[in-house]
Amino acid sequence: MRIPMTLFIEQCxxxxxxxxxxxxxxxxxxxxxGIMDLVNLAHGSLYMMGAYFAATFVAWTGNFIFGVxxxxxxTLLVGMAxxxxxxxxxxxxxxxxxxxxxxxxxxxxxxxxxxxxxxxxLTLPLPSWLNTSIxxxxxxxxxAYKLSIxxxxxxxxxxxxxxxxxxxxxxxxxxxASNREMVGALGVNIKLLYTLVxxxxxxxxxxxxxxxxxxxxxxxxxxxxxxxxxxVITVIGGIGSIRGALVAAIFVGFIDTLGRxxxxxxxxxxxxxxxxxxxxxxxxSMLIYLLMAIVLxxxxxxxxxxxxx
Amino acid sequence: xxxxxxxxxxxxxxxxxxxLLLPVYVELGGSRFLLTLFTRILILAMASVSLNxxxxxxxxxxxxxxAYLGIGGYAVGMLxxxxxxxxxxxxxxxxxxxALFALVIGALSLRTRGVYFIMITLAFAQMAYYIVAGLARxxxxxxLTIYKRSQFxxxxxxxxxxQFYYICLGLLFASIYLVWRIVNSRFGLTIQGARSNDTRMxxxxxxxxxxxxxxxxxxxxxxxxxxxxxxxxxxxxSPAMMYWTRSGDLIIMVVLGGMASAFGPLFGxxxxxxxxxxxxxxxxxxxxxxxxxxxxxxxxxxxGIDGLLAKVRHRVSxx
Numbered sequence: 001m002r003i004p005m006t007l008f009i010e011q012c013x014x015x016x017x018x019x020x021x022x023x024x025x026x027x028x029x030x031x032x033x034g035i036m037d038l039v040n041l042a043h044g045s046l047y048m049m050g051a052y053f054a055a056t057f058v059a060w061t062g063n064f065i066f067g068v069x070x071x072x073x074x075t076l077l078v079g080m081a082x083x084x085x086x087x088x089x090x091x092x093x094x095x096x097x098x099x100x101x102x103x104x105x106x107x108x109x110x111x112x113x114x115x116x117x118x119x120x121x122l123t124l125p126l127p128s129w130l131n132t133s134i135x136x137x138x139x140x141x142x143x144a145y146k147l148s149i150x151x152x153x154x155x156x157x158x159x160x161x162x163x164x165x166x167x168x169x170x171x172x173x174x175x176x177a178s179n180r181e182m183v184g185a186l187g188v189n190i191k192l193l194y195t196l197v198x199x200x201x202x203x204x205x206x207x208x209x210x211x212x213x214x215x216x217x218x219x220x221x222x223x224x225x226x227x228x229x230x231x232v233i234t235v236i237g238g239i240g241s242i243r244g245a246l247v248a249a250i251f252v253g254f255i256d257t258l259g260r261x262x263x264x265x266x267x268x269x270x271x272x273x274x275x276x277x278x279x280x281x282x283x284x285s286m287l288i289y290l291l292m293a294i295v296l297x298x299x300x301x302x303x304x305x306x307x308x309x
Numbered sequence: 310x311x312x313x314x315x316x317x318x319x320x321x322x323x324x325x326x327x328x329l330l331l332p333v334y335v336e337l338g339g340s341r342f343l344l345t346l347f348t349r350i351l352i353l354a355m356a357s358v359s360l361n362x363x364x365x366x367x368x369x370x371x372x373x374x375x376a377y378l379g380i381g382g383y384a385v386g387m388l389x390x391x392x393x394x395x396x397x398x399x400x401x402x403x404x405x406x407x408a409l410f411a412l413v414i415g416a417l418s419l420r421t422r423g424v425y426f427i428m429i430t431l432a433f434a435q436m437a438y439y440i441v442a443g444l445a446r447x448x449x450x451x452x453l454t455i456y457k458r459s460q461f462x463x464x465x466x467x468x469x470x471x472q473f474y475y476i477c478l479g480l481l482f483a484s485i486y487l488v489w490r491i492v493n494s495r496f497g498l499t500i501q502g503a504r505s506n507d508t509r510m511x512x513x514x515x516x517x518x519x520x521x522x523x524x525x526x527x528x529x530x531x532x533x534x535x536x537x538x539x540x541x542x543x544x545x546x547s548p549a550m551m552y553w554t555r556s557g558d559l560i561i562m563v564v565l566g567g568m569a570s571a572f573g574p575l576f577g578x579x580x581x582x583x584x585x586x587x588x589x590x591x592x593x594x595x596x597x598x599x600x601x602x603x604x605x606x607x608x609x610x611x612x613g614i615d616g617l618l619a620k621v622r623h624r625v626s627x628x
Binding site: 033039086089090093095096097099100101103104105106107108109110111112114115224228231232234235239277281282285286289292293296297300301302 | 364370372417418420421423424425427428429431432433435436439440443444445553554557560561564594595596597599600601602603604606607608611
């Protein structure tokens with residue numbers, strides 16, 4: 001079997017792009033868990049809301065950048081509203097309560113979207129300046145939009161690092177994670193801080209959703225499958241660790257993309273064509289779960305466990 | 310009030326009596342649909358009884374329990390597709406396959422605890438979902454129609470709706486009894502001890518990992534049987550029966566009914582599925598009501614239905 005080099009490079013870039021996108025989701029999930037000790041299943045719903053908002057606002061304003069910015073703000077607001085109305089009451093409760101309560105939120109959001117936007121999906125067309133390809137290496141063209149996703153997510157990762165590790169707000173967030181009462185007693189409005197952190201997590205999920213929107217169809221339930229991947233990433237990376245989320249996300253994005261692209265060919269080399277054709281789809285979707293199982297056997301707390309919770 | 314004549318026990322007795330007499334009512338002119346609905350309720354109640362064993366009594370927050378429904382169901386469906394119709398082969402295979410899956414998943418997942426356990430069981434169940442959805446020979450995403458229900462010896466006929474209802478009811482009672490016996494045995498007390506303090510149980514010499522793993526496998530096997538029943542009930546299996554939202558439904562049933570109570574899951578299953586039926590009769594967008602309702606239950610009615618019934622008794626005897 002010979003895989004053309006250009007195809008290989010392109011798939012590698014796809015893997016990195018998908019991994020970085022997953023990082024945005026996993027970062028919000030792990031941030032909220034690490035700081036508020038809250039399991040949020042409804043994180044995928046916020047991803048979906050981001051995509052729906054983007055499709056609506058871009059069509060409404062007629063300007064891609066402007067619409068996307070509006071969508072980002074709207075997801076941030078929705079996230080903060082969810083925190084004030086529901087999540088705030090779940091802090092300090094059993095994890096099972098979080099699972100059930102946020103499961104209820106998923107049902108609510110899915111049905112809300114069906115009610116407002118209807119059961120058919122939406123599409124988000126790209127503006128012409130993004131809908132081109134760029135020559136990155138001699139003879140290798142790559143989609144300008146996917147390249148811009150890589151750039152934006154990397155910028156967000158750096159922004160997160162600076163925000164959490166180098167600013168006063170980040171210091172308060174880290175302090176609130178280790179002792180909520182003490183930070184409150186020192187005169188910091190910890191309630192507002194938590195609302196902001198949850199809103200930030202929601203905005204990250206929304207950003208992932210709206211960037212994925214032009215590639216996939218915007219539809220009800222789109223957040224659920226990708227949420228499971230985000231869970232796998234947080235488990236592999238260690239819950240509460242943003243660094244772990246970044247490493248694990250790129251790993252998972254890489255393995256998932258390359259597995260889907262080349263695994264059937266690899267199987268065809270070892271087995272007959274029929275075996276490969278039937279087994280490949282099932283096996284290539286298993287790969288990341290196998291990776292997770294291996295990590296668990298070696299390090300049950302994940303690769304970069306933050307707190308050992 | 311004497312001990313056994315509490316509101317809770319009267320409610321349990323009334324529910325059991327109603328379930329026993331339901332086919333009689335249907336025969337006397339009630340809607341056939343009621344029989345179909347309640348057969349489904351009984352089967353899912355059985356699945357949540359098995360989940361209650363690990364979730365309620367064992368404190369293992371599995372979010373992948375629907376996987377066993379699917380595995381049990383697909384064991385029947387695949388064998389029927391290969392023209393093996395005997396229930397004496399289909400059902401043991403269903404049980405064995407679920408037990409094996411539970412053994413592998415449990416052995417890996419029980420190395421972790423807390424949130425990790427929730428996410429890992431969820432992820433493994435999704436893995437099973439994707440594998441089944443990728444099986445082109447068995448219908449893939451679209452599922453598989455079962456043209457002939459499991460065949461047993463002469464008087465047993467699963468295609469007879471009333472007989473099938475009573476078989477489901479009998480197996481449900483049997484599983485409730487089995488769980489009750491398990492949790493009150495030495496084994497079950499060890500499991501419950503591990504739920505409240507795992508470290509201490511290990512310190513006094515119980516290898517809790519092994520105990521929990523056995524418990525996990527028992528629950529998975531029981532749910533596999535429910536899966537075999539479910540596929541016979543719907544005459545159809547599809548990956549959707551093991552989708553993660555189904556696992557969520559099972560957790561809701563357990564919590565709604567009352568965790569770690571023998572009849573709680575049955576109450577929960579009846580309450581949730583009847584509520585779904587009623588709400589979907591009111592509006593097409595019924596989940597927009599069910600979702601916030603769930604949140605309210607979590608916030609304000611922590612003990613579930615069983616807890617409410619126990620509270621009523623309290624008020625009667627002390628008020």
